[in-house]
Amino acid sequence: xxxxxxxxxxxxxxxxxxxxxxxxxxxxxxxxxxxxxxxxxxxxxxxxxxxxxxxxxxxxxxxxxxxxxxxxxxxxxxxxxxxxxxxxxxxxxxxx
Numbered sequence: 584x585x586x587x588x589x590x591x592x593x594x595x596x597x598x599x600x601x602x603x604x605x606x607x608x609x610x611x612x613x614x615x616x617x618x619x620x621x622x623x624x625x626x627x628x629x630x631x632x633x634x635x636x637x638x639x640x641x642x643x644x645x646x647x648x649x650x651x652x653x654x655x656x657x658x659x660x661x662x663x664x665x666x667x668x669x670x671x672x673x674x675x676x677x678x679x
Contacts, residue, residue, distance in 0.1 A: 596647065599647055600646075600647045600648075603647050603648035604647075604648060604649065608648070609648075609649055612649070612650065612651045613640075613651050615651070615677050615678065616640050616651035616652065616653055616677070617640070618676070618677040619653045619670075619673045619674050619676070619677035620638060620639070620640055620653050620673070622672070622673035622676045622677060623638050623653060623669055623670050623673035624638055626669055626672065626673065627663075627669050628663065628667055628669070633657045633659070634655065634657045634659060634660060634663050636657070637655050637656040637657030637660060638653065638654070638655050638656075638670075639653075639654060639656065640652065640653060640654075641654050653670060653673070653674070655670065
């Protein structure tokens with residue numbers, strides 16, 4: 584049996600890039616982001632509706648994969664999020 588520090592593992596980054604860029608994997612991340620966006624819009628505080636309308640999805644390509652993000656474009660998004668935690672709760676609910 585190998586002792587601590589005697590095992591060396593090398594990962595093949597090309598393999599992970601291939602797997603993580605498959606359309607099925609991207610669809611899974613998009614589905615989770617859409618669930619989070621729906622929850623955020625449903626639970627968003629509505630005063631003028633600008634915050635709720637400003638919530639949207641963005642995609643970003645990183646080194647090994649494409650990520651999906653739920654972002655707020657309203658200038659008051661950071662203030663509202665700091666007081667209500669709407670996006671944080673929506674993201675937690677989406678991973679369930």
